[in-house]
Amino acid sequence: MIAARTPAWWRTTLALCLGSFLVFINLYAPQPLLPALREAFGVSTLAISLVMSVATLSLAASLLVFGPLSDAIGRGAIMRLTLLASGLLSLALSLAPTFEALLVLRALQGFVLGGLPAVAIAWMGDEFERPALLSAVGLYIGANSLGGIGGRVVGGAVAEIGGASASFLAVGAMTLVGLALFWKLLPPARAFTPRRFALGGALADLGAHLVTPKLLGAYLLGGLNFMIFINQYSYLTFRLAEAPFGLGARLLGLIFLTYLGGTLGSSLSGRLAARWSQPACMMLGILILAGGTAMTLAGSLGWIIIGLSLNAFGFFLAHSMASSWVGRHARCARGSASALYLVFYYGGASLGGLWLEPFWRAAGWLGVALASWLVLGATLALAAWLWCGERREAQGAALAPASSPQTSSSRSTRPQADL
Template identity: 75%
Template sequence: MIVVRSRAWWRATLALCLGSLLVFLNLYVPQPLLPMMREAHGVSTLAASLAMSVSTLSLAAALLVFGPLSDAIGRAGIMRLTLMLAGLLSVALAFVPGFEMLLVLRAVQGFVLGGLPAVAIAWMGDEFDRPALLSAVGLYIGANTLGGIGGRVIGGAVAETGGISASFLTVGGLTLVGVAVFWRLLPPARRFEPRRFRLSEARAGLVGHLRNPVLLGAYLLGGLNFLIFINQYSYITFRLAQPPFELGERWLGLLFLTYLGGTLGSTLSGRLSRSNSQPACMAFGILLLMTGTALTLSGRLPLILAGLTINAFGFFLAHSMASSWVGRHAQQDRGSASALYLVFYYTGASLGGLWLEPFWWMAGWRGVVLASWLILAGTFAIAWWLHRGERRRSAVNEPARARGRSQDVELASASSPQISSSRSERPQADL
């Protein structure tokens, strides 16, 4: 197996991080362009936000297809082919004749973008030993964040001078160059063993996860939190493009640098979970998300940016805890349990516009904040319910642990007299 810090480890990790960056570069490039799309195509804010929603929804569906498919035909080919198709589709998006065709191509692109996230960690699990896997996954998730930031910053900066088409063309060209590097870097799979795909077994595993309330709570928490978090960014671009801010696409793209607060939140999540339960950390992250959302009501841009940074920190803290909670509590088929979490996660992102749009029309950004708090109050309740459930399970299991400790003490005390008696007998024999 590939060991940590070896030449093969560096090649594979760099390739998968590059692939991850390219996926999210393409996924999020339209987000700072939404106000420009609304004006260029004469559509509503809800329709413009579909450029993001249709791709995240189709990505969620792809996770359920590519994961099982990779078990049968291999993973490297899926990653290479889907990344190449994603780059070609970004180039094609630069030349679409109308908004309807743009949405169709974005839906197709979202589906092929699901290829690498669905199988990358499984590829690592096949080829890496445990220390190498743990080290690589942390870098891989960091690349997710950087790709999301890069797509938005590049998209906004290029669109301000060259328009929407130039943004898609630039990202498409960068992706195709990146795919060539990815193709070259990724080592050949050595330990992959194809398994026959059985639909009935896969379906039974998914149904079992959905019937587990501990897992379902985490699924709902992750999906609903992402519904609010990612779509707040979409609507804040509409707000900041209007008076009195009137920010251009370049500055709207730079707005997403506040995502770096999420990088910090996910990094610190492990430390926080050492002294607090995972659901308590989820609840704390949601409270931060509610607090940051309140700050965005300010009319001052620095406070709005501070609020978005706090939002990113709180969201990614809760997301890290929820996703690891799923891996910890899935009794079997952990791969499908984690994939199902991502399905809820991206489905939530795709449905956020349907929830927020009526509030936006009724009360503008204040309506978006109100709609956000309503959902976040529900996810906070889920986190607290998970916390209370974990405390109850700990209380039930504590007597068993106490009995185990007492048995250990009894065994130790039972052996102690024998030792002491043998020691006491020896002086008497000497006498």
């Protein structure tokens, strides 16, 4: 087993963080390009939002494939080969002749992008000692957000110079170069033991999670919050590309630096959870997300950026609480319980365009804000429901010890023969 802070730990953690970074630059690089792609292909805002939606939906589906598959055939090969396919598909996207071809390639890319997120933490669990695992996972999650920011910034900056095709080429080339380093750094697995895949058992575990109210509430909360958060950015690119802002692809990419507010939110989540319950922190995050959305209604770009930063802080606070809630309350098969949370998470992201588009057409950005508040009202109710359930459990646990002295007293009065 690999111990924390050893040369082997640093090398392996660097490899997995690099792999995570490459996954998310590929997934999110097209987002600042949506206004330009809409003009290039002559399609509607709803149609062009499918560039993001089909990728996140196929990624969500792939999590249920690669996770169980890796238990049978190993994890290293899945990570390497899916990263290779992701880079090649980015190069192919630069040559997509039609909008339909673009969507097919993005769906394929989304599926293979799920290979590394589905198995990376399981790889760490196989190979790392527990303290080493906890330290590495924190860095790995940080690389997720950096990849999301980097993909949008690089995608927008390159597109400003050479157009969307150049952006896809640049991301594809970065992926292949990074893959070569990842391939060299990641050591062979030594503690992995293949297990026979049992479809019936896996489906039974998933079914058990879905009928557990505590887990289902967190799944819905995470998926619906992400549906609003990530798709707000997509529609905001359309708003900021038009008058009076008129931002180009490079500046639209820089808007995603507001994601750093989410880095702060997730880093403070542990401290907040030490003071308040997890559902209370979820409610706080949702309220901050709703407040940040209100600020984006301002006509000033500065206030919009502040609002987006608040949105990121609130969303990632609620997300970190919901995901850890799942790990805490899953009574069996915690791996599949966490994977199912990600299925709802990315599945929600893929459906956001369908929900927001009618509001966007009817009332522009004000319509998007109203649609967001409707969904956030539902997730706030879910968090409040989880909070009430946790309080009831705590009260029940507090009452249980009170009956213990009576029970022991009654037992002490029994005849010795009854003992």
